[in-house]
Amino acid sequence: xxxxxxxxxxxxxxxxxxxxxxxxxxxxxxxxxxxxxxxxxxxxxxxxxxxxxxxxxxxxxxxxxxxxxxxxxxxxxxxxxxxxxxxxxxxxxxxxxxxxxxxxxxxxxxxxxxxxxxxxxxxxxxxxxxxxxxxxxxxxxxxxxxxxxxxxxxxxxxxxxxxxxxxxxxxxxxxxxxxxxxxxxxxxxxxxxxxxxxxxxxxxxxxxxxxxxxxxxxxxxxxxxxxxxxxxxxxxxxxxxxxxxxxxxxxxxxxxxxxxxxxxxxxxxxxxxxxxxxxxxxxxxxxxxxxxxxxxxxxxxxxxxxxxxxxxxxxxxxxxxxxxxxxxxxxxxxxxxxxxxxxxxxxxxxxxxxxxxxxxxxxxxxxxxxxxxxxxxxxxxxxxxxxxxxxxxxxxxxxxxxxxxxxxxxxxxxxxxxxxxxxxxxxxxxxxxxxxxxxxxxx
Ligand SMILES: NC(=O)c1ccc[n+]([C@@H]2O[C@H](COP(=O)([O-])OP(=O)(O)OC[C@H]3O[C@@H](n4cnc5c(N)ncnc54)[C@H](O)[C@@H]3O)[C@@H](O)[C@H]2O)c1
Numbered sequence: 216x217x218x219x220x221x222x223x224x225x226x227x228x229x230x231x232x233x234x235x236x237x238x239x240x241x242x243x244x245x246x247x248x249x250x251x252x253x254x255x256x257x258x259x260x261x262x263x264x265x266x267x268x269x270x271x272x273x274x275x276x277x278x279x280x281x282x283x284x285x286x287x288x289x290x291x292x293x294x295x296x297x298x299x300x301x302x303x304x305x306x307x308x309x310x311x312x313x314x315x316x317x318x319x320x321x322x323x324x325x326x327x328x329x330x331x332x333x334x335x336x337x338x339x340x341x342x343x344x345x346x347x348x349x350x351x352x353x354x355x356x357x358x359x360x361x362x363x364x365x366x367x368x369x370x371x372x373x374x375x376x377x378x379x380x381x382x383x384x385x386x387x388x389x390x391x392x393x394x395x396x397x398x399x400x401x402x403x404x405x406x407x408x409x410x411x412x413x414x415x416x417x418x419x420x421x422x423x424x425x426x427x428x429x430x431x432x433x434x435x436x437x438x439x440x441x442x443x444x445x446x447x448x449x450x451x452x453x454x455x456x457x458x459x460x461x462x463x464x465x466x467x468x469x470x471x472x473x474x475x476x477x478x479x480x481x482x483x484x485x486x487x488x489x490x491x492x493x494x495x496x497x498x499x500x501x502x503x504x505x506x507x508x509x510x511x512x513x514x515x516x517x518x519x520x521x522x523x524x525x526x527x528x529x530x531x532x533x534x535x536x537x538x539x540x541x542x543x544x545x546x547x548x549x550x551x552x553x554x555x556x557x558x559x560x561x562x563x564x565x566x567x568x569x570x571x572x573x574x575x576x577x578x579x580x581x582x583x584x585x586x587x588x589x590x591x592x593x594x595x596x597x598x599x600x601x602x603x604x605x606x607x608x609x610x611x612x613x614x615x616x617x618x619x620x621x622x623x624x625x626x627x628x629x630x631x632x633x634x635x636x637x638x639x640x641x642x643x644x645x646x647x648x649x650x651x652x653x654x655x656x657x658x
Contacts, residue, residue: 216336216370216404222301223407226250228548230408231300232327235261235290237483237553238342238376239306240272245387245412247283253300254290255328265290273552273579274380298332302408304340304375305329305354311485317491318354326357331362338370340405341422343391344429344488346495349373350422351397365397372396372405373422375429381551390417395425434486434506439474440485441509444516447476447651457651458637476651478609479516479558481547486513486556513541516650517561518633524566524605527631530646533604536570539628541603544610545577545592549636552579558635559609560585574599578614597626604629611636620645 222228230246232239235256246252256262261271270282284290297303307321323341329339339358341350346616348371355365365371373395379385392409394416396402402418410416419425447457457476465473480486489506525535532587547557554560559575564585566573575583575590576599582591593599602622608615620640624630630645640647 216338219301219338219365219370219404220407223411226411228301228408229253229299231255231289231297231303233297233303233305233328234307234343234345235265235323236306236308237272237380238378239304240265240270240275241387242304242306242342242376243288244275244279244283247286247288248395249410249412250287252283252288253296254288255294255297256290259292262290262292271379274378274629294328294332297329298334300337301327302338302340304342306342308483309343309345309491310483311490313417315490316494319345319349322349322353323357326354330357330361333358333363333369335363335368338372338401338404338408340371340408341342341373342376344375344433344484346430346489346491347423347426348495349426349625355397364463364645366401370396370401371403371422371588372401374405374409375423377424377429377432380553381548388412389414391417393419393428394424395419396420397422429460430488430492432459433485434473434509436485437480437489437513438505438509439472440480441512443651444476445512450651450653453496453602454653454654459601475637477516478520478650481555481557482553483555486510495506517558517565520558520562520633520650521565521569521606521607523650524607524631524635527633527646528605528629528647531604531629531631533629533631535566537572538604539572539574539602540566541599541606542566542573542608543577543596543599543608543615544612545575545580545583545590546610546612549611550579550613552577552581554580554583557583557609559583562585562607562609563590574603577610578612596623600624601628603627605633607633607635608638609635611638 226249229251231253232243233255235254235501238637243252243254270277270280305325307325310318312318363369377390392413396405406416406418450457461473462473489510493503493506543553545559563573564587567587576596577592620642624642632645632647636651
């Protein structure tokens with residue numbers, strides 16, 4: 216690894232990225248601005264599209280991709296090309312198994328791919344979110360299975376990815392990055408690589424500390440969202456608007472950070488990562504009550520949303536059974552197309568199981584997979600709302616805030632509006648219930 220720092224300095228290092236999804240593709244673009252970058256993925260269609268300049272990630276425009284692709288950025292499904300890389304960064308998924316335990320099969324498989332091409336002088340960085348200990352206990356043994364020795368023949372570090380899809384304010388380059396290697400030299404080398412493309416890089420003691428940083432960030436969100444969700448359930452009964460409370464509490468210039476209630480959390484990180492920590496904590500004989508309770512509260516919010524639908528329909532002498540319900544928003548958060556772990560999945564499944572006829576609409580996501588099949592977005596919001604008995608807004612896409620609900624309600628059989636995200640539609644004579652709204656937002 217002697218020459219590797221020099222290669223960073225004179226920009227002759229070649230960077231490989233394994234997994235070209237929400238994390239790997241934006242990261243590849245950031246590296247491609249300065250280094251030759253090889254993007255490897257097992258998903259053939261994604262490679263074909265990328266080669267022809269078509270991006271599958273909203274945050275990477277076709278125009279940006281076309282600037283670098285087949286130039287400094289080479290997408291490939293051929294692992295042999297990784298042999299040419301000085302750095303190889305792993306950005307593959309870390310989902311949960313059916314038993315809600317960490318599924319490290321993607322990390323293991325990517326590590327085996329690297330092992331098949333590993334040579335002296337290469338430096339490997341894991342970016343996938345995982346529990347503390349993965350880099351040293353899972354990745355390292357697979358790489359050392361080649362006979363090469365970590366810290367002597369190849370370098371190894373962990374650096375958590377903090378990308379926030381849809382966030383226009385913070386890019387890969389402007390989001391501070393944390394790095395921790397399996398020894399001090401590895402920390403320094405990983406630091407030097409990221410520092411060459413990212414504004415601020417923070418070194419921590421070792422790889423497992425860096426792994427813990429990411430898990431803490433996501434558990435912090437999970438727990439705080441659970442806290443406001445619990446408060447929202449209480450304030451609904453007390454006739455207090457949770458949103459007004461939080462906004463007013465946010466006027467305190469120190470010691471308070473706003474989180475908002477909703478129908479549960481989604482995405483590939485926040486709902487899953489607490490399970491990673493919980494699994495790991497149990498291995499050390501510790502039952503993480505706080506973390507597990509937060510998961511349960513956040514999960515319950517989907518059921519609460521269903522209860523609000525039932526309550527709203529009762530106001531017009533209807534029940535969920537036999538009603539037509541429009542679900543607005545399939546993405547797990549606003550202004551993006553990612554439906555992974557979206558609260559809409561459970562809400563759709565429950566509604567159908569209870570006998571509702573469900574139509575869905577999302578301006579970004581064209582479909583959503585559920586246990587009872589795939590649901591496709593109607594082409595227009597009008598088609599989704601036509602003759603429906605109830606509409607539930609699960610996601611707060613900006614375009615939803617601009618809707619003329621007064622006009623749209625005229626298309627519905629009954630104007631029953633369930634608002635999970637404080638969209639605050641004011642429609643005279645409509646039934647309007649909202650998560651976290653005092654008296655359930657009755658108008
Ligand atoms: N999406 C986010 O907002 C976000 C943010 C921070 C961290 N993360 C973490 O980053 C990691 C990646 O998440 P993502 O959202 O980019 O996932 P993704 O599903 O969007 O992309 C993963 C890509 O990896 C590819 N892949 C899977 N196995 C592979 C293998 N063995 N070899 C090569 N390619 C393989 C898939 O085909 C896919 O294109 C996860 O650990 C996640 O928790 C995600």
